[in-house]
Each structure stands twice: as C-alpha cells, then as structure tokens.
Amino acid sequence: MTYIHYGSDHFDPALFVPVRNGGLEYGFRPKPADGMGLWASREGDPNGWEVWCRGARFHLDALNQSYRITRTSKRI
Numbered sequence: 001m002t003y004i005h006y007g008s009d010h011f012d013p014a015l016f017v018p019v020r021n022g023g024l025e026y027g028f029r030p031k032p033a034d035g036m037g038l039w040a041s042r043e044g045d046p047n048g049w050e051v052w053c054r055g056a057r058f059h060l061d062a063l064n065q066s067y068r069i070t071r072t073s074k075r076i
Helices: 049-056 060-064
Strands: 002-006 068-070
Touching: 002 049, 049 060
Parallel strands: none
Antiparallel strands: 002 068
C-alpha cells in the first residue's frame, strides 16, 4: 500500500523526535501529543488530504511538494 505525505519532497529523520502519546482526551484512543507525527494519506484516496485541501482551499501551496511511502509489511 502506498501513502503520500504533503509539505516536503523527502523524508528527513532529523526532523522527527520520538512519538509521545497524549492522554485519552479524544475519548477512544491516545493520539500523538501536540499533533506530532508523520501524517500521510493513502495515494488516490477520494477522502484523502489532497482532496480535502483542494475543497477547503487550505494550504494549496503545500501540495506542490510530496513524497510517497510504500508499506511492505502488515505491521504498522
């Protein structure tokens, strides 16, 4: 399965810090604190980030840079 990340054209591990889960403030599962993490959508998803951004006219300039991530394992 292939995912796409928008906002940069390559993955740079130096930009990341270890994930720290937030509390259960969302009521059903912990979510990374402060919105930190690598956010991506399935490539071609009709409900994905690119479609939402275009519909909402949100950060359209960020869609000009992206890179793909291919998941080769069923483990996340």
